[in-house]
Amino acid sequence: MGVSGLLSFLENYCPSACYKVKIETLLEEYRQQNGTVTLPTIVVDGTGCLRSLYGDLDWVCGGQMKEFKEVAEHFVQSFKNLNVRLVFFFDGPTVEEKRPRWVERRIQSMRDVDEILNLISMPPYKSQNLKRKHRNYFILPPGLGNVARFLFKTEFGCEVHVSVKENDEEIAEFARKENCFAVLAQDTDFVILEGAKYYLSMANLRLTTMETTLYDRSELAVALSLDKKYLPLLATLMGNDIVKKNELTKFHTKISKKNHYKTAKQVAAFINDLQINDDDETVYDKIAEEVFGDTSKSSIIKYSVESYKPISSPADDSIVSELDCKTESWKEIVREALRRHRNGLTSAHVWAIVYGQPFELSTALENYRSNDMPFAAQLYCPLRQRMYGILLKEKPFPEGKTEHQISEWVVVPGFELMKSSIVISPIYPTVPHPGLLALWNDSSQDVADKKWNLFVNAVSETINGDELKKLDSHLILPAAAIRYMYEYDVISEDEAKAFIATAVVVSHSPAEWLRRLNVPKINERAVRLATLYTRGFGMLTLLVTAIGEPVPLKTVMPWLSFDGKLFQKIYDAATRRKEENFILCNKKEENLDAFYKVASVVFNDPLYKNRKS
Incomplete structure (x- = not known):
């Protein structure tokens, strides 16, 4: 993520542009210089910070959501103690120009998943070996991004935005307009972008001391003897998400012989030697010829350079106007979907579907080399199709068409061979649909009943x-x-019981108790089932936000009903040791009562609780 090799250059060879700071000291200086600012703003790259924020919590078993909630609360409170306003930005749909890079990363993470599952399934398994061997590997628990977004907004009252275009650019634009104190992230693109006064490292943040690393854009330019206005070109020619590093190998070899230190220095020297005339419209042709020996590459160089330049994002009305909505009613729906998306009121997928962008499902801990159980993308395809039907029921058909089609980029076996997205059709609801605007904004009992029926259907x-x-x-x-x-x-009946028991036990279990749970042996099938379950839970959360919350979103968050380590322990008790339901429910009658109520729904058997445990 970011500019290839730049972080290494900053941390190893550029101390004037990369140094430790106390955030409280920076704030004092900032307040002295900006006397009217009483509540300095830090813009947090929410998506980019998830890895650091999740920290050392277990990620193999399916996610430690209640523990993550505590970590996130401590993070927010630490900045509140410094009287700082936190504003979070999360990724929206992938910008299509970056789709090749998205695909490339998914293919790499599929290889990582294969290695992780091999280690889990090889006896004798030791969890500490997995952690040691996979210090650099990390697969986000499914749905963590959505969980974090709703958590910061609904639980902690932070301001949350979801991007429509490129997230980095929207963060930088917000930071400039709002005269923000700092951007907190872990992406070297922010060293290049003009944004807040400071760019602070999330990976190096220590909440106990509120110290971190500061990356200084101006000092980087000085160290490279380069005018700041050419930093975007530097980033482009070092390699980024638009111009891949492997496409620059010959160029880098020619100027620096693959030495990372010299790469940054020599790219800067190369730029200075160009003696660029800003009025020369052929400058990108000349750079493309020098770098690639191919002037047709000038457009991608130009696109990359301009992606770093300060611009104003189009107004929301302009975004809506870009679409051929055909009817005013659909245009109003698109406008409302965009408003809800911007403010983090729905899953990001809702906006993508309404706007006509692809649905995405990334890599998770699934065995892509085996077909002994379905893959999440395939298993939940009917559910997605019915959700598409709800969201697109009012959308006019494209010219000359009698059906809508939705593109999907989903990770399944053979994904590495895919050249384009999968296309599927919606399944429309068989129960009354009051219209999306009513679902999203009408609080009447009649609409509430229709929401519930649509959800169940x-x-x-x-x-x-x-x-x-x-x-x-x-x-x-x-x-x-x-x-x-x-x-x-x-899943079998015993496996279903393990999931049910986990759900009822988690809600009454403090995070500290869950944290102390030890799982000496991890069951590989349970890991993969937990992935399928959490993917399904995420799909249902998406459905809940698409319909306008038939149940209040705050009451159905996963930290209330799932914990990966606890599931591993209960799964073993239910499937191998065949323990009684009372034991599965942590020997608590209130848990057992809830267990039977859920079981009667899962097994469609009102008398289930009268069966033998």
Whole structure:
């Protein structure tokens, strides 16, 4: 992520542009220089900071969501203690110009997943060996981005934005307009972009002392003897998400003989030697000829350079006007979908679908070399199709067409051979649909009932919606997700019971107790099932936001009903040791009562609780 080799150059060879700072000291200086600013703003690259924020929590077993919530709360409170306003930005849909890079990263992470699952399945397994061997590997627990976004907004009251275009550019633009104190991120693109006064490192942040590393854009330019206005060209010719580093190998070899230190220095020297005339319209042709020996590459160089330059994003009305909405009613729906997306009120996928962009599903801990269980993208395809039907029911058909089609970039076996996205069609609801604007904004009981019916209809035609509705709110999505997996014969009855018991135990378990859980042996099948479950839970959360919250989003967050390590322990108890339900429920009657209520929905058996444990 960011500019290839720049972080290494900064940290190893450029001390004037990369040094440790105390954030409190910087704030004092900033307040003295800006006397009218009482609440300095730090813009956080929410997506880019997830890895550092998640830290050392277990990520193999499916995610430690309640522990993550505590970590995130401590993070927010640490900045509140310094009287700082945090504003989070999260990625929206992938910008299509960066699709090749997105695909490349997914292919690499598929290889990582293969290696991780091999280690888990090779006896004798030791969890500490996995951590040691995979210090540099990390697969985000499915849905963590959505969890973090809703967490910061609904639980901690932070300002949250979701990007429409490139996230880095929107962060930099916001930081400039709002005269922000700092950007907190881990992406060297921010060294190049003009944004806040300071760019602070998330990876090096220590909350105990509130110290981190500062990367100084101006000092970098001085160290390279380069005018700051040419930093975007430097980033382009070092390699970034637009111009790949491997495409520059011959150029780098020619000027620096593959020495990382010399690469930065020599690229800067190369730029200075060009003696660029800013009025010369052929300058990119000349650079392309020098770098690639091919003037046709001038357009991608220009695109990369201009992506770093300060620009104003188009107004939302302009974004809506770009679409051929055909009707005013659909245009109003698109406008409202954009507003909700910007403000983090829905999953980012909702805007993508309404706007006509592809649906994305990234890599997770699935065995892409085996077909012994379905893959998440395939398993939940019917659910997505029914959700598409809800979102696109009012959209006019394209000219000359009688059907909508949705493009999907989803990671499945053979993904590395895909040259284009998969295309699927929506399945329209068979129950009354009051219209998206009503679903999103009408609080009447009539619309609330229609929301619920649409939700149940999208999940399953066989699930008992009345019994599902009677469950405590935090158990509705777990019951629906487990029912879906059971209905499609993905899990056995014992495995379903393990998921149910996990859901009812987590809600009454403090994070500290979950943190102390030790899982000496990890079951590979349980890891993969946890992936399928959390993917399904994420799809249901997406459905909930698409319909306008048939159940309050705050009451169905995954930290209320899932914990990866706990699931591993209960899975072993349920499937290998065949423990009684009371034991699975942590020997608590209140948990057992909730277990039977959920089980009656999952197994579609109102008398399930009367069966033998």
